[in-house]
Amino acid sequence: xxxxxxxxxxxxxxxxxxxxxxxxxxxxxxxxxxxxxxxxxxxxxxxxxxxxxxxxxxxxxxxxxxxxxxxxxxxxxxxxxxxxxxxxxxxxxxxxxxxxxxxxxxxxxxxxxxxxxxxxxxxxxxxxxxxxxxxxxxxxxxxxxxxxxxxxxxxxxxxxxxxxxxxxxxxxxxxxxxxxxxxxxxxxxxxxxxxxxxxxxxxxxxxxxxxxxxxxxxxxxxxxxxxxxxxxxxxxxxxxxxxxxxx
Numbered sequence: 001x002x003x004x005x006x007x008x009x010x011x012x013x014x015x016x017x018x019x020x021x022x023x024x025x026x027x028x029x030x031x032x033x034x035x036x037x038x039x040x041x042x043x044x045x046x047x048x049x050x051x052x053x054x055x056x057x058x059x060x061x062x063x064x065x066x067x068x069x070x071x072x073x074x075x076x077x078x079x080x081x082x083x084x085x086x087x088x089x090x091x092x093x094x095x096x097x098x099x100x101x102x103x104x105x106x107x108x109x110x111x112x113x114x115x116x117x118x119x120x121x122x123x124x125x126x127x128x129x130x131x132x133x134x135x136x137x138x139x140x141x142x143x144x145x146x147x148x149x150x151x152x153x154x155x156x157x158x159x160x161x162x163x164x165x166x167x168x169x170x171x172x173x174x175x176x177x178x179x180x181x182x183x184x185x186x187x188x189x190x191x192x193x194x195x196x197x198x199x200x201x202x203x204x205x206x207x208x209x210x211x212x213x214x215x216x217x218x219x220x221x222x223x224x225x226x227x228x229x230x231x232x233x234x235x236x237x238x239x240x241x242x243x244x245x246x247x
Contacts, residue, residue: 001214006221008047008071009205014197015047015075018112018140019186019239021193025050029057031182031243032136036060038106041130043096044113048076048089054107055085061106066092066099097126104132111140111241119162120169124176124244137178137244143169145238155232169240179247186239195234199226 011017016025034040037060042051045065055063067073073091080086092099096116108131110116114123120141131137143166153159164172170180199222206212206219 001217001221004069005071006202006218008069008075009218010198010202010222011047011072012201012205014194014201015049015079017046017049018241019191019194020111020140020184020241021190022053024184024186024190024241025053026057028138028182028184028241028243029054032107032138034058034061034106034136037062039103040064041101041105041108042066043099043108043110043127043130044116045076045091045109046072046113047079048073048091049079050109050111051089052076052079052083052085054109055088056083062088062090064090064092064101066094066096068093068095101130104135105130106132106135107138108135109138111138112239114139114141121172121176124173124178128176128178131246133246135245138241139173139244140239140241141169143238143240144236146236148236149232151231152233152236155228156237163237166238166240169242173242173244174247177246178242178244180242181245182243184241186241188235191234191239195226195229199229 036058038058040054040063042065045051045067048065051063051065073093080089108127110123110127114120117123117126128137142163144163148160202218202222206215209215
């Protein structure tokens with residue numbers, strides 16, 4: 001199955017494509033504290049769950065969402081229509097690295113999509129270019145909660161240096177000229193909800209479509225992911241969402 005299609009199915013029950021509960025998305029957006037007519041940019045937006053929620057906080061604002069997945073953007077457009085926000089959300093099917101916006105933004109978000117820029121450091125630099133001088137950059141990134149185990153590294157296909165610990169993540173942001181004004185650290189319950197939703201959505205699709213040529217493959221991916229999570233990086237990899245301002 002096409003990887004983007006697979007990801008879209010896997011996020012059916014958890015459109016916030018990160019281990020974060022909706023209530024904490026709202027807390028983060030409140031701490032971003034932009035003006036009502038804020039210009040918002042969501043890079044690697046997926047189904048634009050963050051952008052749509054931001055528009056609910058900024059009633060006169062406008063958001064642009066950028067992603068390479070036509071499946072995710074199709075769902076984003078449908079969700080915007082249902083919420084009556086279609087006229088305030090513009091979706092762009094393109095690589096976030098190549099996106100050239102019309103002017104600066106008050107709030108730029110890249111949560112769980114730093115791989116689109118090549119990592120956390122690169123995201124701070126490249127996504128940060130779209131933030132106006134008084135704006136906020138909201139970035140979600142993984143970090144090692146404990147020293148990575150061989151099982152975790154194998155499950156994530158990662159090297160120890162691919163992530164820092166939490167203090168190292170903050171140090172990296174400050175070296176790049178950004179000062180954290182708030183952060184949310186995803187809890188174990190948030191991680192479990194996200195992972196079970198990912199695995200369960202893909203498994204349900206496969207079981208509901210037994211005759212589909214991709215059904216067996218999707219079921220195999222779900223099982224493999226479940227094993228990688230449960231026997232690999234569970235309680236090892238953390239996730240931090242940082243609210244950053246220039247400082």
